[in-house]
Amino acid sequence: MKKSNKLIIVLLLILTGAVAFAAVAAEIIYQTSGLSELKLTRSEDDMRWVSTTLQNYELYRDFESEMDSLYLVESRVNRQSPLDAEGITGTAQWTVRSGARLENSLWNRSEQATRLFVDHSWGLVISSLGGCCAQIDGYRAFNIKTGKLILSYNDFSYDDAMEIPYVLSVPNSPLEPRFIGVISGDSTRDLDFVDPVAGTNAAALIKYASRDSAIFQKLQMDILVAPGWGISVLDAKLEKDPAVLDSGKIEISRSVATLWNIDKQTDPMKIEGVRLVLVVNAGNGDKTIKIPVRKDRLSLEAAEIPEGVHIRVL
Incomplete structure:
Protein backbone atom coordinates (compact mmCIF):
# COMPACT_ATOMS: atom_id res chain seq x y z
CA MET A 1 0.00 0.00 0.00
CA LYS A 2 1.28 3.44 -0.87
CA LYS A 3 2.25 5.85 1.91
CA SER A 4 -0.40 8.34 0.76
CA ASN A 5 -3.15 5.73 1.05
CA LYS A 6 -1.97 4.81 4.56
CA LEU A 7 -2.06 8.46 5.54
CA ILE A 8 -5.62 8.81 4.23
CA ILE A 9 -6.74 5.76 6.22
CA VAL A 10 -5.13 7.10 9.41
CA LEU A 11 -6.80 10.48 8.93
CA LEU A 12 -10.16 8.80 8.34
CA LEU A 13 -9.79 6.80 11.55
CA ILE A 14 -8.91 9.94 13.51
CA LEU A 15 -11.83 11.86 12.03
CA THR A 16 -14.22 8.97 12.67
CA GLY A 17 -13.11 8.80 16.30
CA ALA A 18 -13.48 12.55 16.69
CA VAL A 19 -17.00 12.46 15.25
CA ALA A 20 -17.93 9.58 17.55
CA PHE A 21 -16.53 11.45 20.58
CA ALA A 22 -18.42 14.59 19.60
CA ALA A 23 -21.63 12.60 19.28
CA VAL A 24 -21.20 11.20 22.79
CA ALA A 25 -20.20 14.54 24.29
CA ALA A 26 -23.18 16.29 22.69
CA GLU A 27 -25.81 14.43 24.74
CA ILE A 28 -27.91 17.05 26.49
CA ILE A 29 -28.79 15.97 30.03
CA TYR A 30 -30.68 19.14 30.92
CA GLN A 31 -31.09 22.46 29.19
CA THR A 32 -32.81 25.73 30.00
CA SER A 33 -32.48 29.39 29.10
CA GLY A 34 -33.76 32.82 30.10
CA LEU A 35 -33.59 36.49 29.33
CA SER A 36 -31.51 39.13 31.10
CA GLU A 37 -32.03 42.79 30.34
CA LEU A 38 -31.24 46.35 31.38
CA LYS A 39 -33.44 49.43 31.06
CA LEU A 40 -32.51 53.06 31.67
CA THR A 41 -35.61 55.20 32.10
CA ARG A 42 -36.55 58.71 33.13
CA SER A 43 -39.51 59.28 35.46
CA GLU A 44 -41.95 62.20 35.43
CA ASP A 45 -39.94 63.95 38.17
CA ASP A 46 -36.85 63.81 35.87
CA MET A 47 -35.16 61.01 37.86
CA ARG A 48 -33.19 58.45 35.88
CA TRP A 49 -33.69 54.83 36.90
CA VAL A 50 -31.77 51.66 36.14
CA SER A 51 -33.81 48.45 36.01
CA THR A 52 -32.18 45.08 35.48
CA THR A 53 -33.43 41.54 35.13
CA LEU A 54 -30.74 38.95 35.79
CA GLN A 55 -31.42 35.34 34.84
CA ASN A 56 -28.85 33.00 36.33
CA TYR A 57 -28.11 29.29 36.68
CA GLU A 58 -25.72 27.90 39.27
CA LEU A 59 -24.87 24.23 39.66
CA TYR A 60 -23.93 22.92 43.11
CA ARG A 61 -22.21 19.55 43.44
CA ASP A 62 -22.68 17.69 46.72
CA PHE A 63 -19.56 15.75 47.68
CA GLU A 64 -20.72 14.99 51.23
CA SER A 65 -23.10 12.13 50.45
CA GLU A 66 -21.98 8.77 49.10
CA MET A 67 -23.52 9.58 45.74
CA ASP A 68 -22.42 12.45 43.52
CA SER A 69 -25.52 14.67 43.64
CA LEU A 70 -26.18 17.78 41.60
CA TYR A 71 -28.40 20.73 42.52
CA LEU A 72 -29.30 23.46 40.07
CA VAL A 73 -30.43 26.89 41.27
CA GLU A 74 -32.39 28.67 38.55
CA SER A 75 -32.95 32.27 39.57
CA ARG A 76 -34.37 35.54 38.29
CA VAL A 77 -33.57 38.79 40.11
CA ASN A 78 -35.24 42.09 39.28
CA ARG A 79 -33.59 45.25 40.62
CA GLN A 80 -34.41 48.94 40.44
CA SER A 81 -32.17 51.81 41.57
CA PRO A 82 -31.94 55.54 40.87
CA LEU A 83 -28.94 56.49 38.77
CA ASP A 84 -28.25 59.76 40.59
CA ALA A 85 -29.18 58.83 44.17
CA GLU A 86 -28.67 56.05 46.72
CA GLY A 87 -30.97 53.09 47.29
CA ILE A 88 -32.01 49.85 45.65
CA THR A 89 -35.07 47.61 45.63
CA GLY A 90 -35.70 44.23 44.09
CA THR A 91 -37.37 40.85 44.03
CA ALA A 92 -35.96 37.38 43.48
CA GLN A 93 -37.56 34.13 42.41
CA TRP A 94 -35.71 30.83 42.32
CA THR A 95 -36.17 27.09 41.96
CA VAL A 96 -33.81 24.33 43.07
CA ARG A 97 -33.69 21.14 41.01
CA SER A 98 -31.91 17.83 41.53
CA GLY A 99 -31.78 14.29 40.15
CA ALA A 100 -29.57 12.43 37.68
CA ARG A 101 -31.01 14.59 34.90
CA LEU A 102 -32.05 17.52 37.12
CA GLU A 103 -35.61 16.33 36.59
CA ASN A 104 -36.85 16.93 40.14
CA SER A 105 -38.03 20.34 41.29
CA LEU A 106 -37.25 20.31 45.03
CA TRP A 107 -38.37 23.73 46.23
CA ASN A 108 -38.88 27.31 45.14
CA ARG A 109 -39.16 30.71 46.75
CA SER A 110 -39.97 34.31 45.95
CA GLU A 111 -39.10 37.29 48.16
CA GLN A 112 -37.78 40.82 48.28
CA ALA A 113 -34.07 40.58 47.47
CA THR A 114 -31.47 42.32 45.35
CA ARG A 115 -28.93 39.47 45.07
CA LEU A 116 -28.94 35.68 45.09
CA PHE A 117 -25.97 33.35 45.13
CA VAL A 118 -24.86 29.84 46.14
CA ASP A 119 -22.22 29.17 48.78
CA HIS A 120 -20.52 25.98 47.58
CA SER A 121 -18.51 25.38 50.75
CA TRP A 122 -21.56 24.84 52.99
CA GLY A 123 -24.41 24.05 50.60
CA LEU A 124 -26.33 27.31 51.06
CA VAL A 125 -28.56 29.43 48.89
CA ILE A 126 -28.13 33.00 50.12
CA SER A 127 -30.38 35.94 49.35
CA SER A 128 -29.44 39.52 50.13
CA LEU A 129 -31.58 42.65 50.31
CA GLY A 130 -29.82 45.96 49.77
CA GLY A 131 -31.25 49.26 50.96
CA CYS A 132 -30.39 52.89 51.25
CA CYS A 133 -27.87 55.06 53.02
CA ALA A 134 -26.82 53.64 56.41
CA GLN A 135 -28.78 50.40 56.08
CA ILE A 136 -26.86 47.11 56.15
CA ASP A 137 -27.71 44.36 53.68
CA GLY A 138 -29.85 41.67 55.28
CA TYR A 139 -28.83 38.12 54.33
CA ARG A 140 -30.83 34.90 54.56
CA ALA A 141 -29.17 31.48 54.35
CA PHE A 142 -31.24 28.53 53.13
CA ASN A 143 -30.37 24.82 53.07
CA ILE A 144 -29.94 24.14 49.35
CA LYS A 145 -31.37 20.61 49.69
CA THR A 146 -34.49 21.32 51.75
CA GLY A 147 -35.21 25.02 51.29
CA LYS A 148 -35.38 25.53 55.06
CA LEU A 149 -34.36 28.99 56.27
CA ILE A 150 -31.39 28.42 58.57
CA LEU A 151 -30.92 31.96 59.86
CA SER A 152 -30.64 35.61 58.83
CA TYR A 153 -27.68 37.89 59.53
CA ASN A 154 -25.68 40.98 58.59
CA ASP A 155 -22.06 41.13 57.45
CA PHE A 156 -19.89 43.10 59.87
CA SER A 157 -16.57 42.48 58.13
CA TYR A 158 -16.94 45.86 56.36
CA ASP A 159 -13.72 46.11 54.31
CA ASP A 160 -13.49 42.38 53.57
CA ALA A 161 -17.01 41.16 52.88
Whole structure:
Protein backbone atom coordinates (compact mmCIF):
# COMPACT_ATOMS: atom_id res chain seq x y z
CA MET A 1 0.00 0.00 0.00
CA LYS A 2 1.28 3.44 -0.87
CA LYS A 3 2.25 5.85 1.91
CA SER A 4 -0.40 8.34 0.76
CA ASN A 5 -3.15 5.73 1.05
CA LYS A 6 -1.97 4.81 4.56
CA LEU A 7 -2.06 8.46 5.54
CA ILE A 8 -5.62 8.81 4.23
CA ILE A 9 -6.74 5.76 6.22
CA VAL A 10 -5.13 7.10 9.41
CA LEU A 11 -6.80 10.48 8.93
CA LEU A 12 -10.16 8.80 8.34
CA LEU A 13 -9.79 6.80 11.55
CA ILE A 14 -8.91 9.94 13.51
CA LEU A 15 -11.83 11.86 12.03
CA THR A 16 -14.22 8.97 12.67
CA GLY A 17 -13.11 8.80 16.30
CA ALA A 18 -13.48 12.55 16.69
CA VAL A 19 -17.00 12.46 15.25
CA ALA A 20 -17.93 9.58 17.55
CA PHE A 21 -16.53 11.45 20.58
CA ALA A 22 -18.42 14.59 19.60
CA ALA A 23 -21.63 12.60 19.28
CA VAL A 24 -21.20 11.20 22.79
CA ALA A 25 -20.20 14.54 24.29
CA ALA A 26 -23.18 16.29 22.69
CA GLU A 27 -25.81 14.43 24.74
CA ILE A 28 -27.91 17.05 26.49
CA ILE A 29 -28.79 15.97 30.03
CA TYR A 30 -30.68 19.14 30.92
CA GLN A 31 -31.09 22.46 29.19
CA THR A 32 -32.81 25.73 30.00
CA SER A 33 -32.48 29.39 29.10
CA GLY A 34 -33.76 32.82 30.10
CA LEU A 35 -33.59 36.49 29.33
CA SER A 36 -31.51 39.13 31.10
CA GLU A 37 -32.03 42.79 30.34
CA LEU A 38 -31.24 46.35 31.38
CA LYS A 39 -33.44 49.43 31.06
CA LEU A 40 -32.51 53.06 31.67
CA THR A 41 -35.61 55.20 32.10
CA ARG A 42 -36.55 58.71 33.13
CA SER A 43 -39.51 59.28 35.46
CA GLU A 44 -41.95 62.20 35.43
CA ASP A 45 -39.94 63.95 38.17
CA ASP A 46 -36.85 63.81 35.87
CA MET A 47 -35.16 61.01 37.86
CA ARG A 48 -33.19 58.45 35.88
CA TRP A 49 -33.69 54.83 36.90
CA VAL A 50 -31.77 51.66 36.14
CA SER A 51 -33.81 48.45 36.01
CA THR A 52 -32.18 45.08 35.48
CA THR A 53 -33.43 41.54 35.13
CA LEU A 54 -30.74 38.95 35.79
CA GLN A 55 -31.42 35.34 34.84
CA ASN A 56 -28.85 33.00 36.33
CA TYR A 57 -28.11 29.29 36.68
CA GLU A 58 -25.72 27.90 39.27
CA LEU A 59 -24.87 24.23 39.66
CA TYR A 60 -23.93 22.92 43.11
CA ARG A 61 -22.21 19.55 43.44
CA ASP A 62 -22.68 17.69 46.72
CA PHE A 63 -19.56 15.75 47.68
CA GLU A 64 -20.72 14.99 51.23
CA SER A 65 -23.10 12.13 50.45
CA GLU A 66 -21.98 8.77 49.10
CA MET A 67 -23.52 9.58 45.74
CA ASP A 68 -22.42 12.45 43.52
CA SER A 69 -25.52 14.67 43.64
CA LEU A 70 -26.18 17.78 41.60
CA TYR A 71 -28.40 20.73 42.52
CA LEU A 72 -29.30 23.46 40.07
CA VAL A 73 -30.43 26.89 41.27
CA GLU A 74 -32.39 28.67 38.55
CA SER A 75 -32.95 32.27 39.57
CA ARG A 76 -34.37 35.54 38.29
CA VAL A 77 -33.57 38.79 40.11
CA ASN A 78 -35.24 42.09 39.28
CA ARG A 79 -33.59 45.25 40.62
CA GLN A 80 -34.41 48.94 40.44
CA SER A 81 -32.17 51.81 41.57
CA PRO A 82 -31.94 55.54 40.87
CA LEU A 83 -28.94 56.49 38.77
CA ASP A 84 -28.25 59.76 40.59
CA ALA A 85 -29.18 58.83 44.17
CA GLU A 86 -28.67 56.05 46.72
CA GLY A 87 -30.97 53.09 47.29
CA ILE A 88 -32.01 49.85 45.65
CA THR A 89 -35.07 47.61 45.63
CA GLY A 90 -35.70 44.23 44.09
CA THR A 91 -37.37 40.85 44.03
CA ALA A 92 -35.96 37.38 43.48
CA GLN A 93 -37.56 34.13 42.41
CA TRP A 94 -35.71 30.83 42.32
CA THR A 95 -36.17 27.09 41.96
CA VAL A 96 -33.81 24.33 43.07
CA ARG A 97 -33.69 21.14 41.01
CA SER A 98 -31.91 17.83 41.53
CA GLY A 99 -31.78 14.29 40.15
CA ALA A 100 -29.57 12.43 37.68
CA ARG A 101 -31.01 14.59 34.90
CA LEU A 102 -32.05 17.52 37.12
CA GLU A 103 -35.61 16.33 36.59
CA ASN A 104 -36.85 16.93 40.14
CA SER A 105 -38.03 20.34 41.29
CA LEU A 106 -37.25 20.31 45.03
CA TRP A 107 -38.37 23.73 46.23
CA ASN A 108 -38.88 27.31 45.14
CA ARG A 109 -39.16 30.71 46.75
CA SER A 110 -39.97 34.31 45.95
CA GLU A 111 -39.10 37.29 48.16
CA GLN A 112 -37.78 40.82 48.28
CA ALA A 113 -34.07 40.58 47.47
CA THR A 114 -31.47 42.32 45.35
CA ARG A 115 -28.93 39.47 45.07
CA LEU A 116 -28.94 35.68 45.09
CA PHE A 117 -25.97 33.35 45.13
CA VAL A 118 -24.86 29.84 46.14
CA ASP A 119 -22.22 29.17 48.78
CA HIS A 120 -20.52 25.98 47.58
CA SER A 121 -18.51 25.38 50.75
CA TRP A 122 -21.56 24.84 52.99
CA GLY A 123 -24.41 24.05 50.60
CA LEU A 124 -26.33 27.31 51.06
CA VAL A 125 -28.56 29.43 48.89
CA ILE A 126 -28.13 33.00 50.12
CA SER A 127 -30.38 35.94 49.35
CA SER A 128 -29.44 39.52 50.13
CA LEU A 129 -31.58 42.65 50.31
CA GLY A 130 -29.82 45.96 49.77
CA GLY A 131 -31.25 49.26 50.96
CA CYS A 132 -30.39 52.89 51.25
CA CYS A 133 -27.87 55.06 53.02
CA ALA A 134 -26.82 53.64 56.41
CA GLN A 135 -28.78 50.40 56.08
CA ILE A 136 -26.86 47.11 56.15
CA ASP A 137 -27.71 44.36 53.68
CA GLY A 138 -29.85 41.67 55.28
CA TYR A 139 -28.83 38.12 54.33
CA ARG A 140 -30.83 34.90 54.56
CA ALA A 141 -29.17 31.48 54.35
CA PHE A 142 -31.24 28.53 53.13
CA ASN A 143 -30.37 24.82 53.07
CA ILE A 144 -29.94 24.14 49.35
CA LYS A 145 -31.37 20.61 49.69
CA THR A 146 -34.49 21.32 51.75
CA GLY A 147 -35.21 25.02 51.29
CA LYS A 148 -35.38 25.53 55.06
CA LEU A 149 -34.36 28.99 56.27
CA ILE A 150 -31.39 28.42 58.57
CA LEU A 151 -30.92 31.96 59.86
CA SER A 152 -30.64 35.61 58.83
CA TYR A 153 -27.68 37.89 59.53
CA ASN A 154 -25.68 40.98 58.59
CA ASP A 155 -22.06 41.13 57.45
CA PHE A 156 -19.89 43.10 59.87
CA SER A 157 -16.57 42.48 58.13
CA TYR A 158 -16.94 45.86 56.36
CA ASP A 159 -13.72 46.11 54.31
CA ASP A 160 -13.49 42.38 53.57
CA ALA A 161 -17.01 41.16 52.88
CA MET A 162 -17.62 37.52 53.86
CA GLU A 163 -21.32 37.31 53.00
CA ILE A 164 -21.79 34.03 54.86
CA PRO A 165 -22.67 33.57 58.53
CA TYR A 166 -20.06 32.54 61.08
CA VAL A 167 -19.43 28.79 60.72
CA LEU A 168 -18.39 26.16 63.28
CA SER A 169 -17.21 23.00 61.55
CA VAL A 170 -16.17 19.73 63.19
CA PRO A 171 -13.58 18.03 60.94
CA ASN A 172 -13.88 14.35 60.02
CA SER A 173 -17.30 14.19 61.62
CA PRO A 174 -20.90 13.61 60.46
CA LEU A 175 -22.05 16.51 62.65
CA GLU A 176 -23.76 19.28 60.68
CA PRO A 177 -21.97 22.64 60.68
CA ARG A 178 -23.27 25.25 63.10
CA PHE A 179 -23.91 28.83 62.04
CA ILE A 180 -23.94 32.08 64.03
CA GLY A 181 -25.60 35.23 62.72
CA VAL A 182 -25.92 38.76 64.08
CA ILE A 183 -28.68 41.21 63.07
CA SER A 184 -28.41 44.87 64.06
CA GLY A 185 -31.03 47.59 64.00
CA ASP A 186 -29.50 48.86 60.73
CA SER A 187 -30.50 45.70 58.84
CA THR A 188 -32.77 45.95 55.80
CA ARG A 189 -34.89 43.05 57.09
CA ASP A 190 -35.66 40.51 59.82
CA LEU A 191 -35.76 43.04 62.67
CA ASP A 192 -37.93 40.76 64.79
CA PHE A 193 -36.94 42.29 68.13
CA VAL A 194 -39.14 42.07 71.20
CA ASP A 195 -39.63 44.98 73.61
CA PRO A 196 -36.26 45.87 75.16
CA VAL A 197 -35.47 45.85 78.86
CA ALA A 198 -36.79 49.02 80.52
CA GLY A 199 -34.43 51.95 80.06
CA THR A 200 -32.56 50.36 77.14
CA ASN A 201 -32.91 50.05 73.36
CA ALA A 202 -32.71 46.89 71.27
CA ALA A 203 -29.21 46.58 69.80
CA ALA A 204 -28.81 43.19 68.14
CA LEU A 205 -30.23 39.72 67.59
CA ILE A 206 -27.77 36.84 67.89
CA LYS A 207 -28.68 33.50 66.33
CA TYR A 208 -27.22 29.99 66.56
CA ALA A 209 -28.41 27.26 64.21
CA SER A 210 -27.55 23.98 62.53
CA ARG A 211 -27.80 23.43 58.79
CA ASP A 212 -30.46 20.75 59.21
CA SER A 213 -32.61 23.17 61.29
CA ALA A 214 -32.59 20.77 64.25
CA ILE A 215 -31.14 23.54 66.43
CA PHE A 216 -32.14 27.18 66.57
CA GLN A 217 -31.36 29.61 69.38
CA LYS A 218 -31.99 33.37 69.40
CA LEU A 219 -30.74 35.97 71.85
CA GLN A 220 -31.56 39.67 72.08
CA MET A 221 -29.05 42.24 73.22
CA ASP A 222 -30.36 45.52 74.66
CA ILE A 223 -28.12 48.45 75.60
CA LEU A 224 -28.31 51.68 77.55
CA VAL A 225 -28.18 54.57 75.03
CA ALA A 226 -26.78 58.02 75.86
CA PRO A 227 -28.97 61.03 74.99
CA GLY A 228 -28.62 62.01 71.35
CA TRP A 229 -26.82 58.80 70.38
CA GLY A 230 -27.70 55.82 68.22
CA ILE A 231 -26.44 52.24 68.44
CA SER A 232 -23.49 51.05 66.38
CA VAL A 233 -22.21 47.48 66.13
CA LEU A 234 -18.55 48.27 65.51
CA ASP A 235 -17.19 44.74 65.24
CA ALA A 236 -18.25 41.11 65.30
CA LYS A 237 -15.89 38.15 65.07
CA LEU A 238 -15.06 34.66 66.32
CA GLU A 239 -12.11 33.97 68.58
CA LYS A 240 -10.73 30.98 70.44
CA ASP A 241 -12.08 30.49 73.95
CA PRO A 242 -9.06 30.14 76.30
CA ALA A 243 -11.28 28.60 78.98
CA VAL A 244 -11.81 25.45 76.87
CA LEU A 245 -9.22 22.66 76.81
CA ASP A 246 -7.33 22.35 73.50
CA SER A 247 -8.99 25.45 72.01
CA GLY A 248 -5.53 26.42 70.75
CA LYS A 249 -5.91 23.71 68.11
CA ILE A 250 -8.86 25.53 66.53
CA GLU A 251 -8.26 27.25 63.21
CA ILE A 252 -10.22 30.43 62.48
CA SER A 253 -10.10 31.78 58.94
CA ARG A 254 -12.29 34.79 58.29
CA SER A 255 -15.73 33.63 59.42
CA VAL A 256 -15.03 29.87 59.64
CA ALA A 257 -13.83 28.09 62.79
CA THR A 258 -12.57 24.55 62.24
CA LEU A 259 -12.84 22.80 65.60
CA TRP A 260 -9.74 20.59 65.58
CA ASN A 261 -10.09 20.39 69.36
CA ILE A 262 -12.94 17.92 68.81
CA ASP A 263 -11.71 16.25 65.61
CA LYS A 264 -13.88 13.21 64.68
CA GLN A 265 -16.29 13.93 67.53
CA THR A 266 -19.88 12.72 67.00
CA ASP A 267 -21.44 14.05 70.20
CA PRO A 268 -22.93 17.52 69.54
CA MET A 269 -22.69 18.36 73.25
CA LYS A 270 -18.91 18.52 72.75
CA ILE A 271 -19.15 21.48 70.35
CA GLU A 272 -17.30 24.32 72.08
CA GLY A 273 -14.02 26.18 72.06
CA VAL A 274 -14.94 29.47 70.36
CA ARG A 275 -16.75 32.62 71.41
CA LEU A 276 -18.52 35.39 69.58
CA VAL A 277 -17.04 38.81 70.30
CA LEU A 278 -19.13 41.93 69.69
CA VAL A 279 -18.11 45.56 70.11
CA VAL A 280 -21.04 47.96 70.47
CA ASN A 281 -21.18 51.70 71.13
CA ALA A 282 -24.28 53.68 72.13
CA GLY A 283 -22.63 56.82 73.48
CA ASN A 284 -21.28 55.35 76.71
CA GLY A 285 -17.99 54.10 75.31
CA ASP A 286 -17.20 50.87 73.48
CA LYS A 287 -18.78 47.82 75.06
CA THR A 288 -17.12 44.46 74.37
CA ILE A 289 -19.34 41.40 74.77
CA LYS A 290 -17.97 37.85 74.65
CA ILE A 291 -20.40 34.93 74.36
CA PRO A 292 -18.85 31.45 74.27
CA VAL A 293 -20.29 28.34 72.68
CA ARG A 294 -20.69 25.64 75.32
CA LYS A 295 -22.37 22.28 74.82
CA ASP A 296 -23.62 23.26 71.36
CA ARG A 297 -25.30 26.48 72.50
CA LEU A 298 -24.47 30.13 73.06
CA SER A 299 -23.86 30.29 76.81
CA LEU A 300 -24.99 33.39 78.68
CA GLU A 301 -23.88 31.79 81.94
CA ALA A 302 -20.26 31.91 80.79
CA ALA A 303 -20.55 35.18 78.84
CA GLU A 304 -18.71 38.42 79.58
CA ILE A 305 -21.36 41.16 79.53
CA PRO A 306 -20.38 44.71 80.55
CA GLU A 307 -22.51 47.12 82.55
CA GLY A 308 -25.30 48.75 80.57
CA VAL A 309 -25.78 45.70 78.33
CA HIS A 310 -28.55 43.12 78.80
CA ILE A 311 -28.78 39.83 76.87
CA ARG A 312 -31.57 37.26 77.14
CA VAL A 313 -32.78 34.15 75.33
CA LEU A 314 -35.94 34.65 73.28
